[in-house]
Amino acid sequence: MSRLQGKVAIITGGAGGIGAATARRFCEEGAAVLVVDLLTSPLDDVVGQVRELVPGARVVGLAADLAEEPAATVVVQQALEHFGQIDVLVNNAGVRAYEPLAEARAETWQRILAVNLLSYAFLTREALPSLRASGRGAVVNISSTHAFHARAGMAQYDVAKAGIISMTRSLAFEESVHGVRANAVCPGLTLTPFHVKRAAAQGKTEQDLRTAVVGNNLQKRWADPREIAHPIVWLASDEASFVNGAALMVDGGTVDS
Numbered sequence: 001m002s003r004l005q006g007k008v009a010i011i012t013g014g015a016g017g018i019g020a021a022t023a024r025r026f027c028e029e030g031a032a033v034l035v036v037d038l039l040t041s042p043l044d045d046v047v048g049q050v051r052e053l054v055p056g057a058r059v060v061g062l063a064a065d066l067a068e069e070p071a072a073t074v075v076v077q078q079a080l081e082h083f084g085q086i087d088v089l090v091n092n093a094g095v096r097a098y099e100p101l102a103e104a105r106a107e108t109w110q111r112i113l114a115v116n117l118l119s120y121a122f123l124t125r126e127a128l129p130s131l132r133a134s135g136r137g138a139v140v141n142i143s144s145t146h147a148f149h150a151r152a153g154m155a156q157y158d159v160a161k162a163g164i165i166s167m168t169r170s171l172a173f174e175e176s177v178h179g180v181r182a183n184a185v186c187p188g189l190t191l192t193p194f195h196v197k198r199a200a201a202q203g204k205t206e207q208d209l210r211t212a213v214v215g216n217n218l219q220k221r222w223a224d225p226r227e228i229a230h231p232i233v234w235l236a237s238d239e240a241s242f243v244n245g246a247a248l249m250v251d252g253g254t255v256d257s
């Protein structure tokens, strides 16, 4: 387990389901990791858990609101201060909104675009000098199957996720000459604490979610966050040295309804 030995990574949204699993997997593979999230307490929990589960893990938490452009500078400064280099950036932070376009409010659009799209752009821009200096820099942006598969009710989120795919491709075209690869991962339904809490509010348990048949993928189930983290590790690693500008579907095989 040394795919990321000697590498330093920034992972955003690290207090959430996929981000936490990714932070752990990165440490298991030997990376030093700066985990960034808006929420201090769950972030501290994740950092503590990773240290407990991965002996010798080099992991540090940083609370920051990535919706604010200046946070990107602070995140990069902190990564360099702690670890001296940046080789991998995983842009994973995300928020959701459930407004049909007919009712979509300006503040919701602004929030979704600020967190789900612009934070990726600003942090990438600030990290690029270090990623270029790495000589094997990698950006992994977390999009969604819904960048490609339409549905009703979450257009603001889905638009941002489609924007991530486009930005990832542009970044690959601009940065390959500097030795930086850029790829996107498009997770399908992944069971995280967010979904468990949301289900609880509707009177459903985690077990109810797990046993319900999921109709939108060939495997008829939710993904575990680690099943998303594994391909993120691979895309960040030198094993994916010829993978650039890709959008990797990690969705159990989406079935369009």
Ligand SMILES: NC(=O)c1ccc[n+]([C@@H]2O[C@H](COP(=O)([O-])OP(=O)(O)OC[C@H]3O[C@@H](n4cnc5c(N)ncnc54)[C@H](O)[C@@H]3O)[C@@H](O)[C@H]2O)c1
Pocket: 012, 013, 014, 015, 016, 017, 018, 019, 036, 037, 038, 039, 064, 065, 066, 067, 092, 093, 094, 095, 115, 142, 143, 144, 145, 186, 187, 188, 189, 190, 191, 192, 193, 194
């Ligand atoms: N879980 C799924 O089914 C699924 C499917 C497709 C795509 N995704 C995407 O994967 C990523 C991770 O999803 P998840 O399910 O783990 O979500 P999550 O809600 O568990 O985690 C997202 C994290 O981002 C953090 N965050 C939100 N706003 C922030 C801000 N302004 N600054 C810093 N951090 C902020 C949250 O605090 C949270 O910890 C997201 O981009 C999400 O859109 C998830």
